[in-house]
Amino acid sequence: MDYRTQMSILIQLALVDNQLSQTEKRMIYTLGKANKIPEVELDSLFNESLSKKKHELPPLTNLSEEDKFEYLYHLIQLMKVDKKVYLSEIKFCEELAERLGYKKRVVKELSSRIFGDPAFGSSRDTLLTIIEKHKLI
Template sequence: MKRKQMLNTLVQLATIDNELAGRESSWLTQLGGKLGLTAEEIATAFRSPMAPPNFTYLAEEERFEYLYNLIQLMKVDGKVFSSEITFCERVASRLGYKSGVVRALSSHIYSDPSITADRLMLQQKANRYLQAS
């Protein structure tokens, strides 16, 4: 269920500007496959995305994975809109991160998924923005 929820949250970000770019759609479809979702589950996420879930049950690593994927998706089409930044910041807050985490990580996360970032360094940086529970 967590994988479907992640894909749904990402679809919401991708469609926040009322346009789903080809690169965004392709990236989401590939990610859905990597998450082990079926073609039907991926198609359902595009047709009727659900509201973002309650993130409190997620482990720290899962929270980071959400955040990383959100930021990468925001950049995948080469255009970053203020509405996308706001959405990412809102979800980051719901994930338990303090403000500024999106800005701190986004310069290290690339729009091209084939360019891999130092994920350990990014997770350590993100952890500095975790709010005390």
């Protein structure tokens, strides 16, 4: 998986509502650290995203089903981590879900089962079952 692209997408989501919370930022840096992305690189990604007027999603081709799941899971988790969900964030997640090959409503269904705190929520198998039934054919 291209973790730099994933971090870039997470950063775009965090900025799409023009309300970057410290909780969102901490989560991004924690995920970056877990995936061995240096803080200076994340700082650069934040600066790039802040300087752009319009956020554009990168091409999301050649991703495995596991990678697609990770993208959606982390996006929805980040969207909810600050306990404030904006329409702009939902639309961003829905657009990404479509680009990954899923119906938009997968975001709503996953969102009801994924929480900002990873200690809570449905099992991975349950979430994978939900994603599977929302695949675009």
